[in-house]
Amino acid sequence: MRRPTFHPCGNFKERYEEELKVFSTDFGRLWSAVGVAILFAVVPFVSGPYTLYILNMVGIASIAAVGLNILIGFTGQISLGHGAFLGVGAYSAAILSTNLNMPCWISVPSAALITAIVGMIFGVPSVRLKGLYLTIATLAGQFIIEYLLVHWEGLTRGTMGITLPPASLLGIDVAGDRNFFFLIYVSLGLTVWTAVNLIRTKFGRAFIAIRDNDRAAEGMGIPVFRYKLLSFAVSSFYAGFAGGLWAYYMVSVTSEPFNLLLSVEYIAMVIIGGLGSIAGSIYGAVFITLLNEGLRLGTDLLMNMNLFPEVGLNIAPIRELVFGLAIILFVLFEPKGIAEVWRIIRSSFRLWPFSY
């Protein structure tokens, strides 16, 4: 048996395989295994329904945020339409399960595939456009999809929304927060595993090359447009998957939640969590979901105390204010996000007492 590896005090990598490792030390692997074990064996049985609800929302948001990070953080294509893609996923799952009576284990992946195709359609402008022109094109995509969700009444039933049948998996009804917890977190585990490994393959390296310099990437023989489209497809696939889970978890879908604000929230998750870091997207999803919940609880408390009845009446403003402020502070002071903060904290412990 080989000796367990410890963290080195610097970057001493000598071979490409070391660079490609998922876990840099055996302790990382050990702690991750312990974390996953606790997540599945302890957490769902000790937390109450409210905690489970929040955890489930965090899980769904994480899946979509990981997808967006592949597009923005690894391929460098800024998309303002992720919220709408989530909506496409949710509606596809709802329509497939009600009109075609598909069970949940087929309808959610099919919804993700449909969303991937839609994402590729809206990624086509990236042939000619990049940077802010592409951002504006995806913004337009957000509005067009939102319009279709509301006005394509034959398919989406307009503002009435669609109610889904209960989800069932292998003959077992998935109902209640705890069962959904397992469904969502197993999906999250699979998607994170896929994403981490996708980045280590030739596809991931091509994405990173396009992000760093697309002209150089083209010069090195990477078919830039094909990989950009692939990145759009993968990212929308994740969004569609999250949307499908959301639809089943929420039982009914309406077009309201999938607005521009949701897209902005997802970009905020990616930025606050850390661009180009899979773990970062999860930190970001946790941060934004908890921030939203915290603000909601805080304003509820304010309303109950009756200190500021006028202010308390309207909770949305405070939410938007704090949300905007959080984004601004992160962009100004820690543009690399929580992932970087976490790295700094860890390395200062590791290098103690000789940190600099």
Add this chain to the structure above:
Amino acid sequence: MEFFLQLMVNGVCIGLIYGISAMGFVMIFKASSVINFAHGELLAAGAFFFFTLTAWGGLPVYAAFILTLAASFILGFIVERLFLRPLIGEPLIEVIMLTIGLSSMFKGMMLLLWGGNLYTFPDFLPESLSLRFGAITIPPVYTGALIIGAFFLALFGLFFKYSSQGIFMRSVADNQTAALSLGVHVKRVFALSWGIAALVAAISGIVLGIINGINVHELSSIGLKVFPVVILGGLDSITGAVIGGILIGLLETFTGGYLSTSLKDVIPFIVLVIVLLIKPYGLFGLVEIERV
């Protein structure tokens, strides 16, 4: 025919206002290549400041107007100094994210201060501004909007053509490095362009407020409508912004009049995608040749 002409007149008037609000946006983009998602909030801030001064403060209209312009200029200046200056030279996504954050923050602040209700300005435009050509009437608000729009368009044209600050701004827009080496204070130009953009936004906010009444959500969504306008006209052309504005205004009113009112708000974005696919740098924009 009358209906058609009436729609056309309305479209041109609304479009002109879109054009004016897009002008501020283009100004910021030209000078500092920052794409400002908080433009609608600057617009709303101007309108609400004017409203507070006239309706609650009881100031006469012209004094309130001048005070509003001054306050918006200062607001734009402060925003640049506090938030945008630390990001000079940072990647695009951070700048985009920052302006999105700013828009969310300003929107929250304004909703806290004024709430989400619809207010209307006290009626101060004289009835004599109402024009009639045969069967077509132009209500006084549109005439007022037209006059204010044309006046400020001419004023800014002269400012950019003849004043030294205007020439500095154009030089920075043209070639930042060259301007820097010739002694132009580039950072001051950035601050100035934000100040002027906020001022222009306030003017268009006030005019829009006269037409539709003022509401935080409505006015800040105009900030997003600026995108089709500037893309159609070309992101870095001020004339393009005005012409693009008129085209989008016409498109919107005709769609609203003949097709359906719900399509009205989306049609500019559909056009936007088509324009981006066919002519990405707009009708009047500078073509950056870069092939990959």
